Amino acid sequence: MSALIDEQRIESPPESDYKLPRINPHKTSEIVPWLRTPKTIWCPGCSNGTITRALIDAILGLELDAEKVVIVAGIGCSGRIAQYLEYSTVHAAHGRALAVATGVKVADPSLRVVVAMGDGDCSAIGGNHFIHAARRNIDLTALIFNNSIYGMTGGQMSPTTHTGDKSTTSVHGNVEAAFDLSELAHAAGATFVARGTAWAYRQLVSVIAGGIAHKGFAAVEAMAACPVYYGRFNLTADPAEFLKGQKEHAVPASKFEEGESRLHEQYPVGLLHHGERAEFVTSLARVREEAQEALRG
Amino acid sequence: MHIIETGNVAAALGVKLAGVQVVAAYPITPQTPLTEKLSELIEAGEMDARYVPVESEHSALAVCIGASSAGARSFTATSANGLLYMHEQVHWAAGARLPIVMCVANRAVGAPWNIWNDHQDSISQRDTGWIQIYSCDHQQIIDDTLKAFRLAETTSIPVMVCYDGYLLSHTYMPFEVPEQEKVEQFLPPFHPSYALDPSSPANLNTVTLPEIRTDVHGEMAHGYMEIRYLLQEDLRKAVQVVEEIDAAFQEIFGRGGAPLVEPYRCDDAEYVVVGMGSLTYQLWDVIETLRTEGHKIGVLGVRLYRPFPDAAVAAALRGARGVFVMEKALSYGYEGALCSDLKSALYDHIPDKSRAPFVKGLVAGIGGREIRTADLTDTLRSGLVGSIPEPGWIGIQL
Ligand SMILES: Cc1ncc(C[n+]2csc(CCOP(=O)(O)OP(=O)(O)O)c2C)c(N)n1
Ligand code: SF4
Ligand SMILES: [Mg+2]
Numbered sequence: 021m022s023a024l025i026d027e028q029r030i031e032s033p034p035e036s037d038y039k040l041p042r043i044n045p046h047k048t049s050e051i052v053p054w055l056r057t058p059k060t061i062w063c064p065g066c067s068n069g070t071i072t073r074a075l076i077d078a079i080l081g082l083e084l085d086a087e088k089v090v091i092v093a094g095i096g097c098s099g100r101i102a103q104y105l106e107y108s109t110v111h112a113a114h115g116r117a118l119a120v121a122t123g124v125k126v127a128d129p130s131l132r133v134v135v136a137m138g139d140g141d142c143s144a145i146g147g148n149h150f151i152h153a154a155r156r157n158i159d160l161t162a163l164i165f166n167n168s169i170y171g172m173t174g175g176q177m178s179p180t181t182h183t184g185d186k187s188t189t190s191v192h193g194n195v196e197a198a199f200d201l202s203e204l205a206h207a208a209g210a211t212f213v214a215r216g217t218a219w220a221y222r223q224l225v226s227v228i229a230g231g232i233a234h235k236g237f238a239a240v241e242a243m244a245a246c247p248v249y250y251g252r253f254n255l256t257a258d259p260a261e262f263l264k265g266q267k268e269h270a271v272p273a274s275k276f277e278e279g280e281s282r283l284h285e286q287y288p289v290g291l292l293h294h295g296e297r298a299e300f301v302t303s304l305a306r307v308r309e310e311a312q313e314a315l316r317g
Numbered sequence: 318m319h320i321i322e323t324g325n326v327a328a329a330l331g332v333k334l335a336g337v338q339v340v341a342a343y344p345i346t347p348q349t350p351l352t353e354k355l356s357e358l359i360e361a362g363e364m365d366a367r368y369v370p371v372e373s374e375h376s377a378l379a380v381c382i383g384a385s386s387a388g389a390r391s392f393t394a395t396s397a398n399g400l401l402y403m404h405e406q407v408h409w410a411a412g413a414r415l416p417i418v419m420c421v422a423n424r425a426v427g428a429p430w431n432i433w434n435d436h437q438d439s440i441s442q443r444d445t446g447w448i449q450i451y452s453c454d455h456q457q458i459i460d461d462t463l464k465a466f467r468l469a470e471t472t473s474i475p476v477m478v479c480y481d482g483y484l485l486s487h488t489y490m491p492f493e494v495p496e497q498e499k500v501e502q503f504l505p506p507f508h509p510s511y512a513l514d515p516s517s518p519a520n521l522n523t524v525t526l527p528e529i530r531t532d533v534h535g536e537m538a539h540g541y542m543e544i545r546y547l548l549q550e551d552l553r554k555a556v557q558v559v560e561e562i563d564a565a566f567q568e569i570f571g572r573g574g575a576p577l578v579e580p581y582r583c584d585d586a587e588y589v590v591v592g593m594g595s596l597t598y599q600l601w602d603v604i605e606t607l608r609t610e611g612h613k614i615g616v617l618g619v620r621l622y623r624p625f626p627d628a629a630v631a632a633a634l635r636g637a638r639g640v641f642v643m644e645k646a647l648s649y650g651y652e653g654a655l656c657s658d659l660k661s662a663l664y665d666h667i668p669d670k671s672r673a674p675f676v677k678g679l680v681a682g683i684g685g686r687e688i689r690t691a692d693l694t695d696t697l698r699s700g701l702v703g704s705i706p707e708p709g710w711i712g713i714q715l
Contacts, residue, residue, distance in 0.1 A: 144373060145402075147372060188353045
């Protein structure tokens with residue numbers, strides 16, 4: 021359900037022609053030039069590397085002009101990609117990535133801006149920017165590495181940690197409810213919402229590419245594996261087992277019952293919401309033109 | 318009881334002993350283990366408090382502001398950008414005169430990102446109206462945390478207990494954990510000067526006008542300027558309160574005696590090096606070396622930074638020919654804030670300017686740059702003959 025008043029949404033019906041881009045994964049030799057370093061701080065078994073590769077695959081698959089690509093990253097294990105990618109990147113303050121990206125986009129609307137954030141960065145300290153970027157429908161692609169925990173600071177609960185889950189700040193179980201980030205984005209007005217997993221690589225590339233190609237605010241939730249903290253405390257510390265769990269939990273969106281809510285063990289993946297609504301930067305330009313027209317009278 | 322633990326655990330145990338009722342915090346390196354420890358103690362029932370794992374530092378301090386207004390002893394902790402993100406509420410807590418205590422595990426601020434130690438985070442909060450104490454070791458962290466609650470509640474002014482990230486927060490040192498019964502003797506339960514209470518409604522922090530006017534009862538009430546003046550006056554008086562509380566603490570626990578400044582071999586010193594935090598004790602070693610070479614040099618550790626103990630600082634430096642102020646922070650565009658404060662104290666307290674020492678500001682350890690004892694020794698040795706290489710940033714490589 022949308023939380024917007026006065027929206028001009030044209031939601032594409034599920035049977036519409038729209039299809040997510042299909043991209044054939046590139047060879048490692050094609051991916052590697054877009055990485056600045058073979059070294060990362062990520063733990064063995066972390067899925068951040070997989071998601072990073074999927075992002076590069078999507079950018080290559082869409083044949084974007086690399087000079088027009090800007091990656092803005094927040095702070096967290098995931099945010100580190102700002103240091104690893106061979107594109108123009110900006111490492112923002114914790115929680116500020118979307119606001120910084122908004123500045124980048126309005127300064128030069130021709131740039132393709134991808135905003136990489138952890139679940140905490142996006143929905144805890146940066147939650148306000150998330151709902152407002154969605155409401156504004158600004159042409160940015162939010163790529164959320166959702167590992168249900170604050171990885172970087174050592175495994176504290178985040179707004180996506182499920183009720184009952186353990187973390188270093190909920191040693192005996194979290195009492196709070198978790199956000200469904202995709203539904204939050206949708207309710208706040210995002211016009212493209214999709215979810216992928218680290219397990220299903222091709223689908224992940226395709227939802228990221230769909231988000232980037234979309235004109236308007238796109239929220240792409242990548243279900244990430246943090247075997248070191250979230251896994252060890254809650255599911256499994258074994259990275260392979262963790263990914264197998266994703267395979268079992270992920271249900272294609274088309275098979276997900278209407279109104280069914282996302283659970284720990286069951287969540288829809290693929291394209292979740294897709295619609296059209298006036299985009300922010302374009303609207304700004306249009307209003308400005310109209311105003312000038314009126315003045316010229 | 319003596320234990321060997323980290324500085325963060327020392328702070329957490331101080332908070333536990335103080336009987337804090339509400340903790341709200343957001344994780345940030347190097348503060349994180351402190352708040353994790355508190356959440357663990359609370360969940361295990363060892364502490365009768367509520368822990369709110371808020372979504373940001375701004376919310377952390379806002380929750381403490383609410384809890385303190387409702388009469389609960391409240392605590393938060395942070396570092397670096399977390400403290401900067403709190404900034405609006407930092408001012409608010411002081412203006413609202415709420416006795417909140419916050420630990421700051423000092424860390425460099427972004428940009429660029431850096432997680433290591435310096436003092437730029439808390440120094441940049443100097444003008445907010447909080448009391449600021451800098452602990453030099455683990456014993457001081459736990460003791461200062463306990464004293465901070467009594468100080469905050471006596472003065473109705475919030476208190477920041479600052480200690481060096483990693484150097485103190487993550488290192489293990491032996492320290493004495495005060496006994497609970499003695500703590501209760503030292504720190505009475507919190508009785509707020511006012512608290513939200515439905516049986517006697519109050520409107521807190523409402524709009525004040527530039528001029529004074531009558532309140533709803535028709536009585537003349539303080540305006541904004543008067544309220545702010547009282548904060549300043551009470552902060553100035555707090556210097557003495559800090560001494561009184563330290564004396565009371567010493568009587569019960571046998572530790573203390575230098576709550577404003579801590580002089581080391583200053584009595585006959587011709588030169589004095591001034592610092593804050595763990596650097597102070599590192600400087601003791603440096604001074605020993607220089608003393609064996611025949612230099613009359615001492616160290617002055619500044620323990621209370623706000624309110625600034627100007628009289629105590631000037632008294633400790635009286636008779637010195639030269640002063641070196643070594644700081645891990647800067648008022649960008651001028652010099653270290655401590656250096657400026659210290660010069661101002663000397664100007665006020667040493668009327669005969671021909672007897673005032675020269676003051677040389679030095680910068681060290683920015684963003685965790687290692688401060689080698691040998692480098693300190695070399696720098697000061699050249700300082701004694703008036704030839705410290707410019708720009709006076711120890712260890713800089715341009
Ligand atoms: C203002 C501020 N507060 C806190 C931090 C500390 N911090 C760094 S990353 C992080 C959370 C990371 O979690 P998430 O965004 O989910 O990213 P992940 O590490 O899990 O990828 C926190 C609390 C900070 N850098 N800045
Ligand atoms: S802590 Fe978790 S999210 Fe961070 S690098 Fe390690 S496995 Fe990945
Ligand atoms: Mg996370």
